[in-house]
Amino acid sequence: MSTTNHHPPIRRILLALDTATHDLAAFEAATALAAHLDAELHALFVEDINLLRLAALPFARETRLISATTRRLQNPDMEHALRAEATRAQATLATVATRLHVRWSFQVTRGQVAAQVRAAALETDLVAFIFSGGAPAGLTHIAATIETLMRGAACPLLMLPPGAGIRPPFVVVYDGSTASARALRLAAPLAQAEGQGVTVLLVAVDPSMARRLRSEADALLAGTKVTAQYPALPRPEATAIARAVRAASAGTLLMAADSPVFDGTARRRLLEDLECAAILTR
């Protein structure tokens, strides 16, 4: 593991797309981040092999969430639906990337979503996920993929729920780890570009640790023109942090992907409830 506070430069962003309908704001956010970092944006649309297999089964039926009615699933229909979604996503990306002058590419692949994204993530510096709304988020393959990547991937992750964008207020969860230091270092230029400060949530078990973390955070921000706020956290717990994030009306949350404060359930819960963009650093 690298011990530097500086994140390796992000030159290539992988935008992972699944079969759900995608939100324009999320495309805008991923592309804007690429523009900000002067990075290339590579979109990967995975045609989920499980869906194609499902549609080929003789009894396959789909239950609509709006009406609870069922319809017979056909393989050609499913393929057509996946192609249509890919075409829509590509067109949207082309429009946004051209406008923001971002180099981009679009790839359609077929297979297990998690495996495909994991494989593509090896050649990239940041993985961005766009996931659609609607219940229940945990059932989508992207969610499963995120969990997988959070556990194993080496690169940072960007999660874009519906309507989210890279915008202030920027809230950083700082626990003293290298990854959280990188989160703070990443937040500083983003906030500066917007002429805003950052809110730093210090994950400290006692006052002395809080003081230490704060001085570290101040040191990390030294040399930037970014001001920081350090709201008091009643407890160094996931629920308190989640509440503080909501209280700050965070526009973008930055935190370590594997912060020890969050156990698997709490982190997953925080991310599922997210209404803003989140950048998970390593």
Add this chain to the structure above:
Amino acid sequence: MISIQPLIPEALCTQCDPEQFSFATTAELEDLTQVLGQTRAVEALKFGIGIRRDGYNLFVLGEPGTGKRTVVRQFLDDKAAHEAPPPDWCYVNNFQEAHKPRVMQLPAGTGMKLKNDMEQLMADLRAAIPAVFESEEYRTRRQEMEEKLKEQHEQAFEELRKEAESHSIALVRTPSGMAFAPMHKNEVVSPEDYEKLPEDERQRIEAVIATLEEQLAKIIHQIPQWRREGQRRIRELDREVTISAVGHLIDDLKKEYAALPAVIEYLATTQQTVIDNVDDFRHTTEETPEITFLGIPISRPGGAPSLRRYQVNVLIDNSASKGAPVVYEDSPTYAGLIGRIEHIAQMGALVTDFMLIKPGALHRANGGYLMLDARKVLMQPFAWEGLKRVLSAREIRIESLGQALSLVSTVSLEPEPIPLNLKVVLLGEPLLYYLLSEYDPEFSELFKAAVDFGMDMQRNGDSNQLYARLIATLARRDQLLDLDRGAVARVIEYGARLVEDAEKLSVRLREITDLLREADHWAREAGQQVIGAADVQRAIDAKIFRSDRIRERLQEAIQRGTLLIDTSGERVGQVNGLSVVDLGNFMFGHPSRITASVRLGRGEVLDIQREVELSGPIHSKGVLILSGFLGARYAPERPLALSASLVFEQTYGEVEGDSASSAELYALLSALADAPIRQSFAVTGSVNQHGEIQAIGGVNEKIEGFFDVCRMRGLSGEQGVLIPAANVKHLMLRRDVIEAVRNGQFRIYPVNTIDEGIEILTGIPAGVRNADGVFPDGSINARVEVRLLTMSELARLYGAPMPGPAESEE
């Protein structure tokens, strides 16, 4: 022969002797506080203002310039100052029916307080409500509810997923829904592998999936119910939180307005509406910017429209009033009187609300007095009808003309009417009053108090003193120089001349004030410190000079012989009549030649003016009287076999009035009697069927008109004017005329009868019937009677049947 003496110079003008005044200049005189010459009007005014009954509104009638507005205003101000200020009136939103704004009557000064309190309340609510919704407690409770709902969802799906998983079946998200698929090693079983499964296994899987799908459908069906239930609980929470934020703020206000039930009710309704519409307060931290398109505003600026409904429109604020209001509305349009509902453009449409209700003069004067010019009210479309409607209904109901006339049916406001409690004072000319009384049946019901301002006052020693004080007051009010006593006397004479009556004085203050201003101008120009009689005279002369271009032209035409007027010699059937030209602010008299010719006829006196429709009805009446006079005096028992023609020579406009009827009769008698009339005289006066001369108007101008012509040609001492004796008291002649009379160069004869006049004009006795009923030989009357008898006889002969040819043969 009747002996009529010409008037002595002293009778020609009742001059004002400056020596009767003890002051040197008007600086020594006190201001006049009483109203001169308007006793009746003042009494009527006091009555009209004092009586508090429906319909006793006032109509103040009087000619322009009589000072009626000043007097009325002074009385109203005095009365209003001792009355309590009226209440404030506010319009507030009607939360049940927004298009029917509610009106609130509040003690004077309370309206603005309520408005400010409501604005403060809104400001407090805008801060308190978002704060309470952002509080940790609210967030926690709401989050708990949302999490509970979410957990409910997820638990259902999770249980279903686990149920499926226990059968090695996965719940898969598809592009537009969910589906179940058999799984093997975390992957959906491929169709080929599925086909390889035993038949009973496939049947089991399909049966399980069918069951799972039913359960999924149930869950999906339940989601809206769970969501509704969750939302209901959140609404209850919101309501509870809102009440906690709003309640104490409004309760504080309720305590302040505890004595005003209308406000208490309004606050209660406001509280309920705030609670029902709490979202309006949760998102109003930033004001909405005004949206414009091509520079034209298309949205309403100034904050969220939804919060406007809580504002208070203080229509009438009497916080600074010391007494009842006295309002004079100079532009009494319909909207200016009744009030109006304004509209603003928003997104291309015109919209309005209760805040755009604007008061009219009736609102501003409510509880007091409203002064209006009757003519202006009548000239403004529908203003008179609107005013009457308000006075009849005793309430002010604001509605646009479009609504009132049912011309538009778009949704607009119907504000609650405001009870009316005021007196309307209309000011106008007498003619307007008489016309309205005659033709408008509602007028007499609504304006029962008539205040009649006269144009003149009695002239005597006491009134001269008061008039002097009036002059002093007017001069001081206009910051003019003081007048010496001679100037005052001259102004008083001018006041008498204005009303054409030596025994009266004008109370048309406007004209007196104008004279004083102009005299002041001339005095200052001459570098004087005090206005003297010469300055007043100069002002009078200058005013006449500025206005008498037409008179000069007429006199020039007479002098050059274009208009034929004789001022010497004698002519049969020709007399100088006198007429007056009124130029509005200037009147002058001039002579006109009247001629008469007679011949045998059927008893008619033909007025050529009348035949060509250049005669007014009064003039025609005067001419017809002549026939009556001739028939009654000279031929009571015979047909009048006369045909006479009368004409105003060289007149090209309409002749009106009967002041020339005596002149016409003199010309007629001259023609009948063949007696020449002295052309050195001019005549004015109307005549009745008994031959009595009656008073006429404009006597001074007529005399001066003939005098000016005579003076131009040279005063011979033979020239003069015959005027009705009844007009002697009206004489206020110019100084130069009086001087000419004093010097024996000009004479003015007051005559009572035609007989007196004809004797002066012809120098022949008129003659009175003796005991046998016969006029003396050679008298005018005898000559006329003989002529008429002769004509009658001739007419009888001409009227007898002519002998036929057979008879002549016999």
